[in-house]
Every structure is written in C-alpha cells, then in structure tokens.
Amino acid sequence: MGAPQPLQGRVDRSGQGSRTRQVALFNAQRKETLENEIQRLESILKLPSRREFRYEVARVVRRDLNAWWQQIVIRKGKDFDIPVGAAVVFSGGVVGRVVEVGAFTSRVELITSPNFRMAANFEGDERPVVYQGVVQGGFGTSVGTVRDAPQDVVASTQLPLKLVSTRLGGTFPPGLLIGRVTWLEPGSTGIFQAGEVELDSQLLSLHEVAVLIPLYPIDLDSDAP
Amino acid sequence: MLLDPRAIILFGANVLLLYLTLLVNSALASGSIYLLILGPMLVFPALYLRHQSYFICTLFTGLWVDAALPSAFGLFTIGFLFAGAFVFQMRIRFRAEHNYHPIMLAHGLNFSCILLVTVAMGFSYFSSLGFWLQVVVTSLASHLVLLVVAPWFFNFERMLFELCHMDTEPEDFPTL
Numbered sequence: 001m002g003a004p005q006p007l008q009g010r011v012d013r014s015g016q017g018s019r020t021r022q023v024a025l026f027n028a029q030r031k032e033t034l035e036n037e038i039q040r041l042e043s044i045l046k047l048p049s050r051r052e053f054r055y056e057v058a059r060v061v062r063r064d065l066n067a068w069w070q071q072i073v074i075r076k077g078k079d080f081d082i083p084v085g086a087a088v089v090f091s092g093g094v095v096g097r098v099v100e101v102g103a104f105t106s107r108v109e110l111i112t113s114p115n116f117r118m119a120a121n122f123e124g125d126e127r128p129v130v131y132q133g134v135v136q137g138g139f140g141t142s143v144g145t146v147r148d149a150p151q152d153v154v155a156s157t158q159l160p161l162k163l164v165s166t167r168l169g170g171t172f173p174p175g176l177l178i179g180r181v182t183w184l185e186p187g188s189t190g191i192f193q194a195g196e197v198e199l200d201s202q203l204l205s206l207h208e209v210a211v212l213i214p215l216y217p218i219d220l221d222s223d224a225p
Numbered sequence: 226m227l228l229d230p231r232a233i234i235l236f237g238a239n240v241l242l243l244y245l246t247l248l249v250n251s252a253l254a255s256g257s258i259y260l261l262i263l264g265p266m267l268v269f270p271a272l273y274l275r276h277q278s279y280f281i282c283t284l285f286t287g288l289w290v291d292a293a294l295p296s297a298f299g300l301f302t303i304g305f306l307f308a309g310a311f312v313f314q315m316r317i318r319f320r321a322e323h324n325y326h327p328i329m330l331a332h333g334l335n336f337s338c339i340l341l342v343t344v345a346m347g348f349s350y351f352s353s354l355g356f357w358l359q360v361v362v363t364s365l366a367s368h369l370v371l372l373v374v375a376p377w378f379f380n381f382e383r384m385l386f387e388l389c390h391m392d393t394e395p396e397d398f399p400t401l
Contacts, residue, residue, distance in 0.1 A: 063251045066259035067359035068346040069295045100295075107295060114350065137355035139257060205255035 053087075053173060053212040056080050060206050061105065067135065070113035074209060077102045085171060087212040092200040093177030094118075094165055095209050106211070110203060111178065112142045119169040120146070120178055122153060123162040131163060131178055131197060142199040146181055149193040155181045163197055173212065229278035231392070232270065234385050239266040239286045242378055243293060257359075261342070261367045263290065264335025265327075265378045267305055271312040272321040272330075273395045283309045296346055304341045308334050321395040324376050331375040332368060339364050 058080075062073035076082055078101055088095040088108045096116060100107040109116050116133040130147045146163055155161045160180040165172035177200075184195035246262050253259065270282040287302030294301070312319075312330060319326040343360055350356040386393045 061251075062247055063254035064247075064259075064295055065254045065257070066261075066363055067350075067356050068342055071295050135350045135353045135356040135359070136257070137358055139358075204257070 052215045054215055056082065056211040056213055057208060058082075058106075058211060059208055063204070063206075065110070065112075065136075065204060070110045070116075070133065070136065071099070072096075072108050072110060072206065072209075074106050074108060074211070075104070076211065077104045077106045079104055081213065082106045082211055083213060086214070087172045088209050089172075089176055089212060090202070090206055090209045092202050093179075094172060095203065095206065097171065098211065108209070111144060112136055112199060112203065118172065118178075119166050120163050121166045122149070122181070123164050125150075125153065126166075128166055128168055129163070141201050142203055144179060144197040144199055145194060146184075146197050147187060147192065147194045149184055149187075149195065151186075151191075151193060153184060153193060155184045155195060157182045160198075227277055228281055229274050230389070231386060232274055232278040232282035234389060234391065235270050235274070235382060236282050236285055236289075238378070238382050238385060239282075240289060242266060242374075243290060247293065257362075258366050259363045260370055261339055261363060262335065262371055262374055263301070263305075263338040264331040264333070264371065265375050266290075267309045267312065267334050268327045268330045269321070269379065269382050271309045272316050272319060272327065275396055276313065279309065279313055280306070296342060300341065300345050301338075304338065308337055316395075324379050327379050328372075328375045332371060335367060335371055336364070339367065 056076060058074040058076040060072050061075045064071045064073070072095075074088075082098060082101050084098055084101055086098045088098060094111055096108045096110040096113070097118075098106050099109045111118075111131070111133055113133045114135055118131050119128050120131040121128050127150055129149045131144055132147065133144045136142055153161065160182045163178040163181055165174060165176040165178060167174045179197035179199040181195050181197050184193040186192075187194035242262065242265065246260055250259055266286050267283065270279045270286075274282060283305050284302065287305035290301040290305070291298050312334070319330065321327060339360070347356055347360070383393060385391075
C-alpha cells in the first residue's frame with residue numbers, strides 16, 4: 001500500500017539475497033568437504049566411525065540402591081527419545097546405562113551394579129581393560145573391579161591410576177572418568193592383573209545426569225563386521 | 226457386591242505407603258540404607274475383606290509394587306497373593322480391631338517379602354559377604370522403622386474407614 005520503492009533499494013535487496021544464497025552454498029560445500037576429509041582420515045587411521053552424541057539432561061527422581069538392585073530413575077523417557085542402552089554421565093564421569101525406558105521416565109543401571117560391565121582403559125594407556133560393578137558392602141565408598149589389565153601397569157595409593165571410558169564399546173565417548181585404581185594384583189589366570197576401582201561418592205546422591213543419545217545409532221544388521 | 230468399597234481405600238493407602246517409602250529411600254540412598262516396607266500392605270485386606278475384594282485389592286497392590294520396583298515382573302503380585310492367602314485362611318485367629326496382631330503379622334509378612342526378593346533377585350550373589358551384610362542392614366532398618374510405621378498405617382486405614390463412613394469391623398470375628 002506504500003509508495004513504490006526506488007529502483008536503487010530493490011537492486012540492493014536483490015543483491016543481499018544473492019549474497020546470502022552464495023554464503024549458504026559455500027557453507028554447505030565446506031561442510032561436505034570437511035565430512036569427506038574426516039572420513040578419509042578415519043579410513044587412513046583405521047578408526048571406527050565417529051559417533052556423535054546429543055546430550056539430554058534429566059533430573060533424578062528416584063534412587064533404588066540396595067543389595068538387590070542398583071538403579072536410579074530419571075524424569076525423561078520416550079517423550080525425549082531416550083533409547084535403551086544409552087550412556088548416562090554426570091560431572092564426575094560415568095553414571096551407568098539406560099536399561100528400561102517408559103513413556104516419561106527411564107531406569108538407569110548404575111556402574112556399581114554387578115550387572116554393569118564396560119570396556120575401559122587407563123588414562124594415557126590405550127590398551128583396553130574390563131570394568132565391572134560388584135555387590136556393594138553398604139559402608140564406605142562405592143567400588144567396582146577392573147580385569148584384564150596388562151602386567152606392566154602399576155597402581156598405588158600414592159599414584160592411583162585413572163580408569164576412563166573408551167570408544168571400543170560403542171556406547172560411551174572416550175575419556176570419561178570411571179574411577180581410580182589404587183592397587184592391582186595378578187588375576188585368576190595369571191596373565192593379566194585385576195584390582196579394585198574406587199568410584200565417585202557423588203554417585204549415590206545424584207540430582208541431575210545427562211543421557212548421551214547417539215545421533216547415528218549403530219545398526220547391528222548393517223554395521224556389524 | 227463384588228467389590229467392597231473398603232478395598233479401594235486399602236489399595237489407595239497401600240499406594241501412599243509405597244510412595245512415601247520410595248521417597249524416603251531416595252533421601253537415604255547416600256547413607257546406603259534402604260527400607261523395604263511391604264508387610265503392612267497385606268494385613269488389612271486379608272483381615273477385613275471378603276475373599277473377592279481381598280483378591281482384587283491384593284492383586285492390584287502387587288501389580289503396583291511390581292511396576293514401581295525393579296524386580297522381576299510378577300514377583301510381588303504372586304508373592305502377595307500367596308502370603309495374603311496364608312493370612313486369610315487363618316484370620317479367624319487374629320483380632321483386627323487392635324494393633325497387636327496386625328503389627329505381628331506385618332513384621333512376619335515383611336520378613337517373608339525380604340526373603341522372597343533376596344532369593345529371587347540375589348541368588349547369584351549368595352557367595353558374597355557384602356551382599357549378606359547389606360541384606361541384614363536393610364532387614365534391621367526396615368523392621369525398626371516398621372515398629373513405628375505399622376501402628377500409624379493401621380490407625381490411618383481405620384481413620385479412613387470412619388471418614389468415608391465405611392464399616393469399621395472385619396468380616397469375620399476371632400474365636401474367643
């Protein structure tokens with residue numbers, strides 16, 4: 001309804017739109033080039049495909065920690081696309097894994113549970129070991145066990161080793177703290193070492209956790225070797 | 226009447242007791258103390274109601290507990306029905322209008338619930354000393370708290386009967 005725009009204004013607006021399109025096109029080409037570069041580097045280094053995660057922060061609504069089960073309930077479920085098996089972390093490291101998803105809540109198995117097992121490695125040492133939860137005594141700090149540690153690894157109370165997650169399991173991103181190992185002893189086979197892992201005391205009083213939802217979930221039918 | 230209205234009140238009271246127990250357990254988690262207080266839920270339905278109403282109330286309570294706790298599904302539903310039926314067939318021996326017999330029953334039933342969940346969920350950890358230590362601590366804490374909770378819960382259920390203008394007497398009176 002206003003007065004007709006001057007010719008100069010229309011040319012400027014058209015030019016601005018053209019520039020925006022060009023920038024978008026450039027960004028799309030740059031993204032594609034970078035993705036190709038990542039794939040090329042991964043194939044040279046024989047790395048598994050990089051999995052990216054979306055963080056979904058959720059409040060803890062219940063804690064069921066006793067001799068029979070070690071689980072917490074968080075206030076997000078299918079309504080936030082939480083998948084079964086997703087990793088759960090907090091500021092102190094690994095919390096556990098989602099074992100059951102309801103409409104609005106999910107149940108998380110803690111790393112203290114004997115049913116929980118994951119691949120791990122010591123910080124600065126890429127060789128994989130196995131972490132597993134144990135039955136908790138109920139007093140003192142929470143503990144777990146580490147198995148299949150190489151013979152040359154030494155841990156002591158003065159120099160405890162940090163046990164961190166590895167990408168080998170496919171569920172957790174690498175480098176998340178699991179706990180500290182203060183001693184190792186020869187395992188039952190005699191080939192590897194085993195020891196106790198001291199876990200974060202905050203695990204028993206969590207208020208908020210983050211669920212790591214993989215953006216590109218593994219398809220077991222097509223991704224399995 | 227298929228369903229005694231008191232069954233609905235007792236079911237509601239059971240849901241409330243479970244909810245409060247879970248709240249307390251969440252707060253006590255950092256102290257490694259857990260309370261399993263399920264025994265009182267079975268006492269009044271078995272002592273006060275006719276068999277159809279008892280069955281419906283206990284069945285729904287068991288389903289509710291199974292849904293709330295991470296135990297194998299059906300464990301408490303089946304366990305409650307068996308334990309409740311055991312009390313039901315002997316209910317003529319108990320005086321439900323006072324708290325003494327219901328409290329004794331609540332302790333017995335609660336212990337059987339702890340036994341049931343220990344056998345069903347912890348069978349593979351029987352060789353672990355830590356497991357038994359925690360079971361003993363849980364049992365002691367639960368039964369100590371039950372000494373206070375059970376009388377409160379039974380009086381609360383009787384008060385609900387009165388508030389809702391229900392029959393406050395059990396179906397069968399004890400033999401004298």
